[in-house]
Amino acid sequence: xxxxxxxxxxxxxxxxxxxxxxxxxxxxxxxxxxxxxxxxxxxxxxxxxxxxxxxxxxxxxxxxxxxxxxxxxxxxxxxxxxxxxxxxxxxxxxxxxxxxxxxxxxxxxxxxxxxxxxxxxxxxxxxxxxxxxxxxxxxxxxxxxxxxx
Numbered sequence: 561x562x563x564x565x566x567x568x569x570x571x572x573x574x575x576x577x578x579x580x581x582x583x584x585x586x587x588x589x590x591x592x593x594x595x596x597x598x599x600x601x602x603x604x605x606x607x608x609x610x611x612x613x614x615x616x617x618x619x620x621x622x623x624x625x626x627x628x629x630x631x632x633x634x635x636x637x638x639x640x641x642x643x644x645x646x647x648x649x650x651x652x653x654x655x656x657x658x659x660x661x662x663x664x665x666x667x668x669x670x671x672x673x674x675x676x677x678x679x680x681x682x683x684x685x686x687x688x689x690x691x692x693x694x695x696x697x698x699x700x701x702x703x704x705x706x707x708x709x
Contacts, residue, residue, distance in 0.1 A: 587688055587689060590688065591687050591688050591689075594685075594688075595685055595687075595698070595700070597636075598636060598641065598683065598685050598700055599700050599702065601634055601635050601636045602634070602643065602681050602682075602683055602700050602701070602702040603681075603702040603704070604633060604634075604635070605630040605631070605633045605634040605643060605645075605681045605702075606630065606645075606679045606680065606681040606702045606703060606704040607679075607704045608629060608630065608633045609626040609627075609629045609630035609633070609645065609647065609679040609681070609704070610626075610677050610678070610679040610704035610705065610706045611704075611706060612625070612626060612629050613626050613647060613649070613677035613679065613706070613708065614677055614706040614707060614708050614709060615708075615709060616708065616709060617649075617675060617708060619677075619708075620649040620675060620677040620708045621649055623647045626645065626647040626677075626679060627645040627647065630643065630645045630679065630681055631643060631645065634681075640684075640686060641683050641684055641685060641686070642683065643681050643682065643683045644681070644682045644683070645679065645680070645681050646679070646680045646681075646682075647677065647678070647679045647680075648677075648678045649675055649676070649677050649678075649708070650675070650676045650677075650678055651673045651674070651675050651676075652673060652674050652675075652676065653673055674707060674708075675707070675708040676705055676706065676707050676708060677705070677706055677708055678703065678704075678705045679703065679704050679705075680701060680702070680703040681701070681702050681703075682699060682700065682701040682702075683699075683700050684697040684698070684699060684700075685697055685698045685699075685700050686698075
């Protein structure tokens with residue numbers, strides 16, 4: 561006395577419901593990976609330009625060299641996401657107050673000074689699809705600060 565019910569087609573209905581959700585999850589995972597990759601590339605460009613600037617005061621003040629180096633080091637060749645580079649040298653008094661000042665005014669520190677190079681690399685990141693609460697494009701900015709030797 562078993563009663564057979566007609567349950568044909570349930571697999572097709574489940575597939576129709578689950579497939580868009582799986583595709584959306586896949587796109588989100590790919591976008592997350594892409595933003596991490598772009599962020600790592602941006603940070604690497606900033607670090608390498610700051611490392612070159614930390615080799616001496618002549619390198620730290622040559623913003624054209626640091627900008628070109630950061631652009632060459634950027635391993636993403638996406639024309640839609642070029643980088644912009646800002647390089648500044650900052651001097652800090654060695655005295656206990658650690659006040660920042662313009663590096664041209666070195667004589668204002670009685671105990672000497674320390675020079676730092678600060679490189680900031682910025683780019684725009686476009687997501688694959690537009691998400692409801694996430695703005696597109698997203699601004700990625702990475703900075704590196706090193707002491708000049």
